[in-house]
Amino acid sequence: MPVESVFPRLEPLLPSVQKPIQYVGGELNSQVKDWDSAEVRWALMYPDAYEVGLPNQGVQILYEVLNEREGVLAERTYSVWPDLEAIMREHGIPQFTVDGHRPVGAFDILGVSFSTELGYTNLLTALDLAGLPLHAVDRREEDPIVLAGGHAAFNPEPIADFVDAAVLGDGEEIVLKITEVIREWKREGRPEGRDGLLHRLAVSGGVYVPKFYDVSYLPDGRIQRVAPNRPGVPWQIVKHTVMDLDAWPYPKTPLVPLAETVHERFSVEIFRGCTRGCRFCQAGMITRPVRERSITTVGEMVQQGLKASGFNEVGLLSLSSADHSEIGDMAKGLADQYEGTQTSLSLPSTRVDAFNITLANEFSRNGRRSGLTFAPEGGSERMRKVINKMVSEDDLIRTVTTAYENGWRQVKLYFMCGLPTEEDQDVMEIAGMARRVIQAGRDATGSRDIRCTVSIGGFVPKPHTPFQWAAQADHETVDRRLRALRDELRQDKQYGRAIGLRYHDGKPSIIEGLLSRGDRRVGAVIQKVWEDGGRFDGWSEHFSYERWTAGAEKAFAGLQVDVDWYTTREREEVEVLPWDHLDAGLDREWLWQDWQEAVDGGAEVEDCRWTPCYDCGVCPSMGTEIQIGPTGKKLLPLTVVNG
Numbered sequence: 001m002p003v004e005s006v007f008p009r010l011e012p013l014l015p016s017v018q019k020p021i022q023y024v025g026g027e028l029n030s031q032v033k034d035w036d037s038a039e040v041r042w043a044l045m046y047p048d049a050y051e052v053g054l055p056n057q058g059v060q061i062l063y064e065v066l067n068e069r070e071g072v073l074a075e076r077t078y079s080v081w082p083d084l085e086a087i088m089r090e091h092g093i094p095q096f097t098v099d100g101h102r103p104v105g106a107f108d109i110l111g112v113s114f115s116t117e118l119g120y121t122n123l124l125t126a127l128d129l130a131g132l133p134l135h136a137v138d139r140r141e142e143d144p145i146v147l148a149g150g151h152a153a154f155n156p157e158p159i160a161d162f163v164d165a166a167v168l169g170d171g172e173e174i175v176l177k178i179t180e181v182i183r184e185w186k187r188e189g190r191p192e193g194r195d196g197l198l199h200r201l202a203v204s205g206g207v208y209v210p211k212f213y214d215v216s217y218l219p220d221g222r223i224q225r226v227a228p229n230r231p232g233v234p235w236q237i238v239k240h241t242v243m244d245l246d247a248w249p250y251p252k253t254p255l256v257p258l259a260e261t262v263h264e265r266f267s268v269e270i271f272r273g274c275t276r277g278c279r280f281c282q283a284g285m286i287t288r289p290v291r292e293r294s295i296t297t298v299g300e301m302v303q304q305g306l307k308a309s310g311f312n313e314v315g316l317l318s319l320s321s322a323d324h325s326e327i328g329d330m331a332k333g334l335a336d337q338y339e340g341t342q343t344s345l346s347l348p349s350t351r352v353d354a355f356n357i358t359l360a361n362e363f364s365r366n367g368r369r370s371g372l373t374f375a376p377e378g379g380s381e382r383m384r385k386v387i388n389k390m391v392s393e394d395d396l397i398r399t400v401t402t403a404y405e406n407g408w409r410q411v412k413l414y415f416m417c418g419l420p421t422e423e424d425q426d427v428m429e430i431a432g433m434a435r436r437v438i439q440a441g442r443d444a445t446g447s448r449d450i451r452c453t454v455s456i457g458g459f460v461p462k463p464h465t466p467f468q469w470a471a472q473a474d475h476e477t478v479d480r481r482l483r484a485l486r487d488e489l490r491q492d493k494q495y496g497r498a499i500g501l502r503y504h505d506g507k508p509s510i511i512e513g514l515l516s517r518g519d520r521r522v523g524a525v526i527q528k529v530w531e532d533g534g535r536f537d538g539w540s541e542h543f544s545y546e547r548w549t550a551g552a553e554k555a556f557a558g559l560q561v562d563v564d565w566y567t568t569r570e571r572e573e574v575e576v577l578p579w580d581h582l583d584a585g586l587d588r589e590w591l592w593q594d595w596q597e598a599v600d601g602g603a604e605v606e607d608c609r610w611t612p613c614y615d616c617g618v619c620p621s622m623g624t625e626i627q628i629g630p631t632g633k634k635l636l637p638l639t640v641v642n643g
């Protein structure tokens with residue numbers, strides 16, 4: 001059946017909305033494939049505004065991987081701002097893709113990538129605008145399968161009512177497997193309809209279909225058990241791990257945005273995973289083990305990506321880029337190649353050591369030495385032991401001294417507030433550290449023109465981490481500690497003016513905590529908040545704590561649970577956690593032991609890249625292994641393509 005573009009109806013309305021260019025598509029390297037000759041059609045969504053969604057690596061990779069396949073079509077859709085939402089409702093225009101402006105409801109599958117739980121209300125807006133029932137059980141035969149992925153999908157229970165399925169882990173291979181299951185099912189004449197397709201996906205063991213699992217509760221509100229309710233459906237759903245990143249060198253042809261976006265550069269992921277073992281870090285835990293892309297593949301990707309896009313900035317991405325076994329050669333090789341050109345290189349990097357300064361120097365050959373960011377995360381030595389971030393204050397001072405000596409003038413320090421076992425004093429020590437940083441800069445340069453910016457985020461305990469059992473600090477405590485720190489810095493005549501302090505109040509963290517560790521009962525809260533106007537909750541100007549607490553009060557009425565129960569309550573080892581049936585590979589006993597060690601003062605866990613395996617469980621249970629260099633290969637020769 002031909003599917004018509006909504007663009008002729010949309011275009012005349014765009015002059016009345018903000019930033020209309022974000023809805024028109026047609027970016028360099030975007031694709032519009034023939035609808036009728038495609039057998040399987042994906043709509044890929046990033047549930048935030050275009051400016052945030054377009055640069056998302058996950059969506060760009062899957063968009064290309066899928067479109068490269070014969071008979072497969074993939075288009076992108078993003079959240080529309082409330083001004084366009086109102087107009088679309090008024091004119092009956094459905095949620096559309098920016099590529100072909102096709103209605104999302106016409107696709108076979110809507111894949112939504114969640115980086116943060118605060119995007120959940122935007123999912124509901126998109127479903128509703130697409131004309132899809134909000135609840136998966138109400139969907140009709142012809143409606144797309146709604147599939148969640150991304151880091152937040154490691155606990156999809158709060159959105160279990162709204163999605164048909166979820167996948168855990170790396171997307172490249174599983175989207176193709178899902179595509180083949182759909183293709184087969186369609187070719188066979190759609191046996192047993194929608195339910196038959198979902199069952200085929202579920203029995204594969206790699207796709208979670210929430211409706212095939214029943215959750216029962218104890219009288220006190222805790223979960224009693226989660227059990228499959230269909231034959232052949234596994235008790236545990238496993239995450240996907242791509243083992244050879246060199247075999248998946250995407251994006252090859254990165255999308256070049258038309259409207260302003262948060263990152264305008266070509267990003268190459270130089271490795272996936274992190275085994276440093278920071279106890280708060282969900283990304284590090286769920287992406288294990290470390291798998292490096294080889295130096296030669298990185299070099300080829302940079303060359304190809306710049307040629308295909310015309311970008312003049314390259315970012316080398318990963319969870320801790322300076323840890324790549326060949327980062328020194330890579331940085332020097334790329335810096336040599338692009339020296340004297342307009343191409344700049346960047347390395348989002350947080351490791352606190354002098355080696356990082358050497359790298360930063362290489363990368364700034366073509367640019368200014370503006371700011372360097374380090375993340376001690378915890379204000380006191382005690383706190384850093386608890387979170388397994390083994391950085392001493394002296395290490396930090398040595399590093400920043402080297403940075404200032406090398407011409408850097410701005411240092412940014414990132415911390416968290418509300419960490420387990422934290423006391424007021426731990427946060428106040430941030431002030432002392434910032435003062436020493438300024439003094440080190442003044443001593444190293446003989447100048448008073450030195451700045452240090454301290455950014456503080458509220459800690460949110462996340463599933464699949466050792467802190468998954470922890471009590472989250474209430475927002476009053478977090479706010480009180482941050483206010484005290486602010487007052488201390490304001491009163492400081494000697495250093496105060498050189499130190500900038502950035503922080504948010506603790507309320508959004510509580511809602512993020514509710515959504516991160518929530519179970520299926522939290523879905524009703526999300527729906528109430530959305531019905532009450534909740535949109536773009538990750539944006540402080542749109543977020544309303546009162547709307548969330550009011551929604552929770554209504555949704556939890558008559559139940560044994562409330563927002564505190566999900567957030568500030570510490571869990572016991574025996575409690576069934578909502579995500580226990582979703583297997584990220586981490587051994588539950590290891591996680592518990594690591595949590596106990598944190599509470600007992602924080603025995604250090606080293607990085608298994610360089611020390612023996614300490615049995616976190618991932619490699620044996622997932623059939624994976626650490627993959628690191630050195631490969632002994634060199635980056636050169638490359639041809640400079642962007643002069």
Ligand code: SF4
Nearest residue numbers: 608613614616618619
């Ligand atoms: S199983 Fe061992 S080697 Fe693999 S990620 Fe865990 S600690 Fe590291």
